[in-house]
Amino acid sequence: MIQPDRFWKGFCRALGLDPLIVDPRFDSHMLRTENSADFRQLITNLVMVRTQDESASLLDEGRCIWAPIQTLDEVIDDPQVIVNEFTSTNEPPEDGEFQIATVPMKFHRTLAEVAELAPELGQHTETVLLDLGYV
Numbered sequence: 001m002i003q004p005d006r007f008w009k010g011f012c013r014a015l016g017l018d019p020l021i022v023d024p025r026f027d028s029h030m031l032r033t034e035n036s037a038d039f040r041q042l043i044t045n046l047v048m049v050r051t052q053d054e055s056a057s058l059l060d061e062g063r064c065i066w067a068p069i070q071t072l073d074e075v076i077d078d079p080q081v082i083v084n085e086f087t088s089t090n091e092p093p094e095d096g097e098f099q100i101a102t103v104p105m106k107f108h109r110t111l112a113e114v115a116e117l118a119p120e121l122g123q124h125t126e127t128v129l130l131d132l133g134y135v
Helices: 007-012 027-033 034-049 052-061 072-077 079-083 125-131
Strands: 087-090 100-103
Touching: 007 027, 007 052, 027 034, 072 079, 072 100
Parallel strands: none
Antiparallel strands: 087 100
16 A cells, blocks of 8 residues: 555545545554455455546545556656656667666766666677686
């Protein structure tokens, strides 16, 4: 459960799950963790009948802390990711320019960045074989 105890009631009310507020299985963060399979099933049943936008509106109106599960393409296009500059433009020789997600945090004195792209298949084979003593 992503909501700590202080947000539990608001979360339940926002999604119309008021009975869970007094359900002993979910009375504390620890109990919600222990009963997470039951909770996950309840939430799954709930979100299956709503669109993401509907759930988002309810959670936002209830001032809940939440975030959607996103694909990599959705992350790259997320306004918050763009504003915080958590992407990098790369241009490998054959593929043309594209965006990748970078380290999702900034440090004042330490630069955290993607040093290089993943190698192409076989790109380092010769170096590895030479390092192992093969000629």
